[in-house]
Amino acid sequence: xxxxxxxxxxxxxxxxxxxxxxxxxxxxxxxxxxxxxxxxxxxxxxxxxxxxxxxxxxxxxxxxxxxxxxxxxxxxxxxxxxxxxxxxxxxxxxxxxxxxxxxxxxxxxxxxxxxxxxxxxxxxxxxxxxxxxxxxxxxxxxxxxxxxxxxxxxxxxxxxxxxxxxxxxxxxxxxxxxxxxxxxxxxxxxxxxxxxxxxxxxxxxxxxxxxxxxxxxxxxxxxxxxxxxxxxxxxxxxxxxxxxxxxxxxxxxxxxxxxxxxxxxxxxxxxxxxxxxxxxxxxxxxxxxx
Amino acid sequence: xxxxxxxxxxxxxxxxxxxxxxxxxxxxxxxxxxxxxxxxxxxxxxxxxxxxxxxxxxxxxxxxxxxxxxxxxxxxxxxxxxxxxxxxxxxxxxxxxxxxxxxxxxxxxxxxxxxxxxxxxxxxxxxxxxxxxxxxxxxxxxxxxxxxxxxxxxxxxxxxxxxxxxxxxxxxxxxxxxxxxxxxxxxxxxxxxxxxxxxxxxxxxxxxxxxxxxxxxxxxxxxxxxxxxxxxxxxxxxxxxxxxxxxxxxxxxxxxxxxxxxxxxxxxxxxxxxxxxxxxxxxxxxxxxxxxxxxxxxxxxxxxxxxxxxxxxxxxxxxxxxxxxxxxxxxxxxxxxxxxxxxxxxxxxxxxx
Numbered sequence: 001x002x003x004x005x006x007x008x009x010x011x012x013x014x015x016x017x018x019x020x021x022x023x024x025x026x027x028x029x030x031x032x033x034x035x036x037x038x039x040x041x042x043x044x045x046x047x048x049x050x051x052x053x054x055x056x057x058x059x060x061x062x063x064x065x066x067x068x069x070x071x072x073x074x075x076x077x078x079x080x081x082x083x084x085x086x087x088x089x090x091x092x093x094x095x096x097x098x099x100x101x102x103x104x105x106x107x108x109x110x111x112x113x114x115x116x117x118x119x120x121x122x123x124x125x126x127x128x129x130x131x132x133x134x135x136x137x138x139x140x141x142x143x144x145x146x147x148x149x150x151x152x153x154x155x156x157x158x159x160x161x162x163x164x165x166x167x168x169x170x171x172x173x174x175x176x177x178x179x180x181x182x183x184x185x186x187x188x189x190x191x192x193x194x195x196x197x198x199x200x201x202x203x204x205x206x207x208x209x210x211x212x213x214x215x216x217x218x219x220x221x222x223x224x225x226x227x228x229x230x231x232x233x234x235x236x237x238x239x240x241x242x243x244x245x246x247x248x249x250x251x252x253x254x255x256x257x258x259x260x261x262x263x264x265x266x267x268x269x270x271x272x273x274x275x276x277x278x279x280x281x282x283x284x285x286x287x288x289x290x
Numbered sequence: 291x292x293x294x295x296x297x298x299x300x301x302x303x304x305x306x307x308x309x310x311x312x313x314x315x316x317x318x319x320x321x322x323x324x325x326x327x328x329x330x331x332x333x334x335x336x337x338x339x340x341x342x343x344x345x346x347x348x349x350x351x352x353x354x355x356x357x358x359x360x361x362x363x364x365x366x367x368x369x370x371x372x373x374x375x376x377x378x379x380x381x382x383x384x385x386x387x388x389x390x391x392x393x394x395x396x397x398x399x400x401x402x403x404x405x406x407x408x409x410x411x412x413x414x415x416x417x418x419x420x421x422x423x424x425x426x427x428x429x430x431x432x433x434x435x436x437x438x439x440x441x442x443x444x445x446x447x448x449x450x451x452x453x454x455x456x457x458x459x460x461x462x463x464x465x466x467x468x469x470x471x472x473x474x475x476x477x478x479x480x481x482x483x484x485x486x487x488x489x490x491x492x493x494x495x496x497x498x499x500x501x502x503x504x505x506x507x508x509x510x511x512x513x514x515x516x517x518x519x520x521x522x523x524x525x526x527x528x529x530x531x532x533x534x535x536x537x538x539x540x541x542x543x544x545x546x547x548x549x550x551x552x553x554x555x556x557x558x559x560x561x562x563x564x565x566x567x568x569x570x571x572x573x574x575x576x577x578x579x580x581x582x583x584x585x586x587x588x589x590x591x592x593x594x595x596x597x598x599x600x601x602x603x604x605x606x607x608x609x610x611x612x613x614x615x616x617x618x619x620x621x622x623x624x625x626x627x628x629x630x631x632x633x634x635x636x637x638x639x640x641x642x643x
Contacts, residue, residue, distance in 0.1 A: 033415050089415050095597050097547055101590040109583060219426060222419055263430025266423035273420050274408050
């Protein structure tokens with residue numbers, strides 16, 4: 001029981017971390033809440049199903065293609081729709097929501113709303129402290145950690161990372177220092193899309209694919225980024241594991257837990273915003289509070 | 291007395307094209323049932339009744355988020371709380387609709403005050419996230435305690451409002467017009483009767499400046515949430531009695547976003563904007579039922595195009611075409627006049643020869 005909770009929590013946390021870091025990155029740099037973020041996760045998962053099962057490609061090729069396609073879609077949506085209205089919070093939230101609906105309908109039209117299953121990368125399982133963990137779950141966790149370490153290295157060790165962090169701190173000053181802010185925003189959006197797509201690809205085999213699969217993780221990552229502090233990458237990483245464990249605990253220990261897990265995560269979010277609005281590691285945006 | 295009223299009517303309604311259109315619209319609403327007879331007419335009347343309820347709902351969102359600037363992304367909470375309260379009171383205590391609908395609206399007020407507690411400390415995207423969370427939390431509770439709330443199926447078998455659809459329609463029109471008029475008056479910044487309008491504008495534009503000017507902003511924010519909760523609650527309770535069911539769809543995210551889309555489509559921060567938005571988009575969605583596969587896709591496409599190319603909203607766009615504000619005395623004039631009707635100032639700058 002306890003072992004099961006720990007291992008399930010780590011795996012859940014890993015996936016949420018991938019999604020939440022991208023969401024938090026784009027909020028930190030562009031100050032916009034992208035409600036279509038988890039749609040890229042859905043697109044990548046459906047992409048792997050389409051390439052591997054419908055077209056019969058080898059899995060690795062399907063994964064790479066799906067990742068590329070999702071990233072291109074992510075950058076295009078930013079360039080065509082979001083970029084023009086990014087100064088206005090409400091408009092950004094509305095337009096990304098409308099785009100999420102477009103993606104959902106697109107998936108319903110192309111794949112019907114029947115639940116589908118994607119093929120597994122590797123089969124079999126491994127017994128850790130008496131709990132059977134499938135290799136697919138271990139792969140999910142491993143890939144999540146590897147990708148997040150890459151993101152951390154990129155943000156802290158490269159010139160591009162410095163530029164992204166500078167833009168997040170103050171985009172006007174960054175612009176005066178010769179950073180092309182529009183390009184940085186585009187790159188950040190691309191990175192967020194890549195992170196979401198990686199999450200979608202590794203998780204796809206363990207889930208059933210359906211066109212509404214973007215809503216439940218969206219609610220979860222909103223709670224996570226608020227818990228960790230909006231715009232803080234480290235915060236969303238740690239927050240993802242906390243919320244992941246909370247979710248698993250609620251599902252394991254409470255009757256009707258599957259329905260209440262979202263409610264619990266959101267309750268955590270509301271309490272955090274009331275008690276400590278900057279989150280665990282967030283930067284306090286003085287001008288955005290009273 | 292009567293002559294003065296007539297004169298006011300001439301000056302304040304007939305001379306302003308937007309208000310003239312609103313008057314014509316209200317008059318048409320009263321004659322609609324005459325043209326819709328038989329079973330298909332009954333179906334169309336049903337659409338109009340829904341539209342009337344959603345108008346109240348959308349206008350209450352506009353009052354809260356458009357005027358007062360408290361961005362609410364979970365407006366369905368008020369609608370759903372009122373619907374469930376009404377349903378429980380009607381089924382278990384067997385109270386009549388004329389009693390349960392106001393009580394449902396009161397439940398909406400209480401929900402509004404509860405949501406207001408975090409709203410006093412937060413703003414912008416943070417407030418949007420918190421308000422988004424409340425209906426979802428409640429939805430989780432609804433699904434977890436199915437024997438009390440009915441879960442997925444909801445609570446059904448409520449009393450009808452009246453026995454005929456036409457009566458239902460006239461009640462809904464009356465409630466809609468009265469509610470919209472009250473909210474219009476409450477948000478009217480130039481009103482000499484109430485000062486809420488100008489205070490709401492001030493809170494939206496700069497809350498700290500409003501507070502520095504000696505306005506108790508907390509009291510006015512509470513008022514805005516309570517009023518929005520009340521009218522959204524009326525809409526929700528009426529909806530529950532008309533549909534004879536209160537279910538989880540009354541709390542869902544879709545409804546919260548629908549109301550924002552209607553309002554932004556019609557024109558945010560203008561009471562007539564949401565009215566126009568609902569009366570265009572809601573029947574359009576019903577018409578699109580003939581192509582069910584692409585219905586939502588078309589809807590989302592319209593929203594995206596609207597936000598990109600006409601961000602001020604369709605009603606405001608039209609108003610700017612047919613009305614012209616006098617640059618000196620700020621009185622609205624018909625767009626084709628050359629000089630202001632009150633002070634004779636030229637409305638348009640003369641082209642330099």
